[in-house]
Amino acid sequence: MAGLNYVEATDIHAVVVGLERYPRAPRDWSLPGAGKDALRFARWLHRGGVPPQNIRLLLSPMEESRESLEAAAAEAGFDYRLVVSLNDVRRVFIEDLKQAVGGLLYVYWGGHGVLGEGGRLLFHPDASAEDKLCLNVEELRLSLTQMASSGFGQQVLFFDACATFVEEHGEECAPVVVPFPPPRRMTAQQFLLHASRDGQAAEQDDLTESGAFSTMLLQWLEQNAADLHPDLSALHNDVRQFFEKRCAAGGPEQTPVTCRYLTLDGTEDDTETYAAPVDPTARLEVMGVLESVFPDGGQLKVLAARVSRACGAARLADGYSIKTFAEVLLGTPRAMATFIAMLSVEGEAKTAELFRALALAHVPPGLLSVGDYADLRELLTRAPEMSPATVAAITQHILPGGSGVQMDTAGTMGGAQLLAHIENLERHPGGHSHTDRRRRTTPAVIRFTQHLAAVFEQYPGWCRQLDTWGRQVAQRLGVDDETLDELRATAHTWAQSLKESCASPRVVVQIYPEPVTQMFTCVVWSDPGTGELARHSHDDNGIPLGPTQAVRLIEHAIRSLSVSDAQAPVVEIVLEAGDMLSVPVHTWNGADPHHVVPLLLAVRRRIALRCAPLASTAREDDRRARLERRWNGRADGKAVYLDQEHAQGQSAYGRLEEDHDVARVVVRAGRDDGARMIQLALYLGYPVILWDHDASGAVSDTYFVPLDPEGTIPELPERVRRYWAKVCEDPVGHPVRPALLLDDPERQMPPAPAVPRQSASDEASMR
Structure with a gap:
């Protein structure tokens, strides 16, 4: 079904759904832009020649967008239907479409979704936190096959909705699936394209108020399928590549997936799901262990159903078998970990150990069980404010030499960002110790959370809970108490050294050269180790000076910090990009011309250059x-x-x-x-x-x-400072005249420009 058989535009029908507002749900359920995306899809159809009456446009607009959507729909010639309940939606699919006759059916749905026990679910407009009314995508698909009797043998369905695990939508109640009437199933070619794989969120761009998937999809359709008959394989490949590149560049992980259905019994002709490909040898090994420890099969079937419900395992949707369950354990995120956790709770320690060994050997996706993950997510919602620099420092420490783990360091890190970072760390599950094969090394997630607890020990209650979580998970993963205690001691030692380095005093000097007079306006700031900069109080601060006076001003600021030689601050020289080579601070001497002891800045102080913000x-x-x-x-x-x-x-x-x-x-x-x-x-x-x-x-x-x-x-x-000292001692033997730029984004910069270059002389004249 790479391409669609040609159908006249007048024989194309569509159901287009855009749910922005869920009236019974909290406001944070609102999805700004879903109506706009749906209207854009309808416009694409109409521009291709589909009559407006063939397009059933169902919208639930937010109050602030309702007027603009109504105007835009009217301008495009659409009479949209306001939907506020599940019946408004069901009536269109169950009754209205039966009256239609044509050759190609499009369905577009933009709204909230979830991955539940029955597979992918879409929230009805009257869903709420207490009453999660849903339709099942699989039931909808099966229901639409009977449209083949009206000529709709080709059907293309697009879903811009999350497929996150049901646990992420609160525990007040489970989703309530309102079933479709049992259909008279017929042969139909169906192509389904979902915004994300099972377990993932469908990202919403808050700036453009549009779904990231819808934006890409609609742009592709408008540019490549003006005749409304897209090459579906090319569409799938291009959309996937777009999101893969975005993820590689540091964006969120989102993997659109397709399902193609062809035969009368609904067998998938070609399907991509969120589950990872399963190695046949690994599957046979897991099947062998399952059959050996669960000979009667009854207990295993019960456990498999529980794992499926917990993890939204799509592979078990069509029936249970040991082969299928083995594939679930190896390919479904968190399934193996959840299975091991269930075995541990039920006292099956030896069986749990067997599957821990299999997990170490084959590394199925998701180190944490669904329960572990949910508990950690709740903890992180109450986490102290996180500095990206601190998170990066911990990560570098626990995974030295580079881990391949990427993170965005802009702004502060909230619970969701931190959780996403920890999901990346799950790819490092540990293993057996090289020195003692009986002991297991601690997974990166446990090392990270233990270091996090050590860094934020000023929040004892939260740290105790995080520490307890780490111990429980470590025990389930087979890490003994001795190893964990050693890790905790290491984490506390490291955290203390981190605090000491972050609390080091510094003097920051903004320098603006004046080439004509060979003078330098120096604006000096000091930081006693708190991380906050204060402008140094001195008459020479902010006026043009020669190098000798400039060094004296810097030395005065250093003495004002009342620090010992052991705590001597770094002098950070802030220069504009073009001045990096023209301001020779390394050779500046602060001594009087007739003084016998030189006061070379580069010898006496550690100097690091920093680049001022670009114009x-x-x-x-x-x-x-x-x-x-x-x-x-x-x-x-x-x-x-x-x-x-x-x-x-x-x-x-x-x-x-x-x-x-x-x-x-x-x-x-x-x-x-x-x-x-x-x-x-x-x-x-x-x-x-x-x-x-x-x-x-x-x-x-x-x-x-x-x-x-x-x-x-x-x-x-x-x-560098020590080398400059050797330059003074033996210039011939030490030919380098080193200059170092060390631009640390973690350390606060002074306001820039503190003294504009052109106003420096004016400030001096006012004194």
Whole structure:
């Protein structure tokens, strides 16, 4: 059914549903834009020649969109039907369509959905939290097969609705499926395209007020199927590729799936479901264990039904068999974990251990059971405010060397974002210890939640609950108490070191050079370790100064923090992009000309350059996003080296863009060519850039080795400081004149620009 047989437009009929408002449900059930998407689908049909009377447009608009939808529908020539109850919808499918005669039927549905015991369910407009009235998609499909008697042998159905597990919609009551009358089933070619696979949400774009799936679907239909006869295989492939690319770029995971039906008995001709492909050898192994530990089959059938209900296992919808249940355990998210949890609760410890071993060997999707997941979700709804930087730091610690886990670091992380991140961590289930095969290593999810509890110990009640959850899940996963206690001790030690590093004092200096006068306006801010910046109080702060006076001002700010030498702050120099090479702060001397002891800033203090926000907001937003993404990979010591050969054409750009996770660049080209590479790396969001401030030409491969650029990033400013001290001691033996940009997105920047370049002299004249 790659393509549809041609049917005259006048013989095409459609039912188009857009449910924005559920009058009996809370307002947060509203789905802005669902009516607009439905109307756009109806317009596509009408532009292709389908008469308006052939299009049954069913809308439940929100009050704020009702007037605009009515006007838009009237302008397009549609007389839409307001639907407020299940009967308004059922009447169209059960009664109205029986009067229609044609050759091709389209159904479009935009609204809320859920994955329940009977498969995919769609909420009726009068559904509520206490009375989840639904229709079953499979029953609707079967009912529509009888339309073949009226000529509708081809049917195309699109569903933009979630297929999340029923547990995610509250426990007040289970969905209530209002059945369709038993149909007289006939042969019909049916193509169903769902917005997401079972278990996933169908994302809604709040900015455009449109479903992400509907936006892509409608755009594709409008551009590729003006005759209303799309190539369905091409449609499926293009929509899937769009969402796969979006997910790869850091977007939410959403996988549209198709089901094609052809034969009289409803057998699927070609189906894609959310369940992962199952390896035949693994399936045989699981079947063998099932048959050996459940010889009579009765208890197993009961357990299989419970797993199916809990996980929405579509594979069991058409009947039970050991083969099918084995496929469910291996391919359905959380099914194996839920099965093991059920066995553990019923005291079947040895049987649970057998399936734990199978889970470690074959890694079925979803490490947590449905119950574990629901409990964790509830805990995270009450979680303290999460910094993306903290979450990234924990992740890097528990999965050193790079985990492949991606996360968005914009803004703060709410419970939903944190839960999505933990779902990614489920792909790291642990295994047997390399040193002691009898012990199991702790899965990443448990390590992560234990570290989370250690970091937020100032919330003891919440942390205790998270800690208890972790212990219960760890026990079910076969992690012994000794291993878990060791993990907790490690987590607390690490959390303490994280707090100490985050609380380090710093002095931030914004510098605006004035080339004509060779003066520098310095605006100094101090942070005693609280994370908050305050403008330093001094008469010279914010006026043009020479290098000597500038260093003295910086030293005054450092002394005002009352810190010991052991807590000496990092001096963060904030420069505009174009000033990175023209402000030689590394050579600035704060001593009087006749003073015997120099006060070289680069020797006495750890210096890190930072880039001021770019003049273009759009460009700065892009740089910032790249900066935060690369910052997450800072624990990986890999660096990009740019040599003289990269100065030609777009070579440096290509080299820098090869790996989006690398956080550091080392420029080994000379000053002129290196300047362009430094700025390019800066604009592409590299948080760590190391170069020689004075090198006139290309340098050797070993030139920067003494600075260990691939070592730990937090210690890099100190390594640079020590090297500058050696430069003073033996300039010939230490040829590098290192400059370091360390742009840490986790640390607050001062207001920019604090003193606009053109007004610096004016401020000085007012003093």
